[in-house]
Amino acid sequence: MNGFPEGIERGFAAARQIADAVLLEGYVLYPYRASAAKNRLRWQFGVLVPPEYTAQGGEHSHQRTECVMEARADDRLAVELRFLRVQRRTVEQATANGQFEPVERLELADRVLVEWDEGVEERIELLLPVEELTGTGGQQHGFRLPGVGSTELLHEHGTAVGRLVRRREQVDGLVRLRVEELPGPYRAQRLTVEVENASTWTPRRKTGREEALPRSLVSVHLLLGLEHGRFLSVTDPPEWARPAVQRCRNKHTWPVLAGADGDNRVLLSSPIILEDHPRIAPESLGTLYDATEIDEILALRTAALTEDEKREARGTDDRAGAVVDLAESMPPEVLERLHGAVRGLREITGDSGPEQPWWDPGGDPTVDPERDRVLVDGRSVGAGSRVVLRPGRRRTDAQDLFLAGRTGVVEAVLHDVDGSVHLAVTVEDDPGADLWRAQGRFRYFQPDEVTPLEES
Known part of the structure; x- marks a missing residue:
């Protein structure tokens, strides 16, 4: 006690x-x-x-x-x-x-x-x-x-x-x-x-x-x-x-x-x-x-x-x-009981249809991944732009380093909730590019990890 x-x-x-x-x-x-x-x-x-x-x-x-x-x-x-x-x-x-x-x-x-x-x-x-x-x-x-x-x-x-x-x-x-x-x-x-x-x-010398x-x-x-x-x-x-x-x-x-x-x-x-x-x-x-x-x-x-x-x-x-x-x-x-729990509920009134998730880009009218553009080296880059991939060492995905120097096509410009910008890219000459594009699966790079190839 x-x-x-x-x-x-x-x-x-x-x-x-x-x-x-x-x-x-x-x-x-x-x-x-x-x-x-x-x-x-x-x-x-x-x-x-x-x-x-x-x-x-x-x-x-x-x-x-x-x-x-x-x-x-x-x-x-x-x-x-x-x-x-x-x-x-x-x-x-x-x-x-x-x-x-x-x-x-x-x-x-x-x-x-x-x-x-x-x-x-x-x-x-x-x-x-x-x-x-x-x-x-x-x-x-x-x-x-x-x-x-x-x-x-x-x-x-x-x-x-x-x-x-x-x-x-x-x-x-x-x-x-x-x-x-x-x-x-x-x-x-x-x-x-x-x-x-x-x-x-x-301790002795080199004591573990x-x-x-x-x-x-x-x-x-x-x-x-x-x-x-x-x-x-x-x-x-x-x-x-x-x-x-x-x-x-x-x-x-x-x-x-x-x-x-x-x-x-x-x-x-x-x-x-x-x-x-x-x-x-x-x-x-x-x-x-x-x-x-x-x-x-x-x-x-x-x-x-x-x-x-x-x-x-x-x-x-x-x-x-x-x-x-x-x-x-x-x-x-x-x-x-360990499978999950509801921590809070809020009342929904009116008949406004299903609510869009906060993370859905469609829920924010100020962004449009297919039309938004970003400046890279003074050039406008957006969907359809061709770029050279320059993945940085800070990235956690080591596989992207193998793509250094390859060319790719920007499919979308994405903004995350922290305000960062990401480019969704398909790699040119990739035989599976059409399949990845159809499934919405892309490689993601930040603007400073690409070099524009052409004016868009």
Whole structure:
């Protein structure tokens, strides 16, 4: 039980569902087995490594959150630093003489056990008067998590067949906080919170990331709460606060308002970019460790794993086993809920016929793909223009690079919702050009990726 005031704890409780998704983002991905390639390179978000490892590993040892808040007199700031601590698990098999020896794989009746790095949740909680952080250079709070080890015996039919050996290394950290009063007619402050890995571990030359992870803070994020005041949005602040918000500098983290129902007393500073007041879909029944959204396909694929694959998933991690159990126990009517949901309805009055979709060019009388033209190198280009293709390297479709120097015919000039212009093109001398044209399938280039061949 923590010492947060009831109002702050209520706000934190609502925000923790999103914070948990941040904490476990990518923790173990489908097919939820240690042998899967994507589960061999983990811990991609919010990793703070020991300071001595930063130059060698290219990762950072600190993060900084800056935001603008309106704290009231005698207000208190609640800080909940949350992260995972890597716990290395090895597997040992029992021998005939009653000893144990390390093995890569141990098969049991219900699971297959292998070496694995587990994530243990850690929380550092602070409750501080705002006035003590103002005008004094702030405060610094250190913490130490000692190294610990444990052993779990494994039995089958009453006989010890092996054991799991777990080890956590010592991790030291710092939390620095300061508050600055902002000038102006409104009572507002800039809050800065820095989190740093302060471990004194010195890596050997060419030490790998796997050795640094047990001494790191993983998936680091902050929950910040005010007892009476409020935080201002980083992306949509009130006009009077916009200059102050723009001067905030956040490093390796992104703060968003996270209170329920528009409550601005809670802020989540996350290594993953989110929108203000993010929510988990109410249809979601459990964590799939893949972002903040439900995924029907993940549930279906998990339920379709073979029995051997499920045994390996259960032996990989307790959280992976819970996903398998969830998929197996999901009744059809619950799975159907994951297929889609209507978030809002609006009334349609009158008999104006079917409404055109917002993305249909025909819905905007100011554009006409077949008649619109665009200037390229001072020449007017539109449907029927012949051009030389010069695809740029910034394009994501590598196949278009093979068309460099070929000629094509512009079929339409298209405008997207972001205001960009695209040319729909068929390639000359392509034996399938007439078929692509009939089906409305084209190659797409931006105006600076073509050179006009003739006046049009």
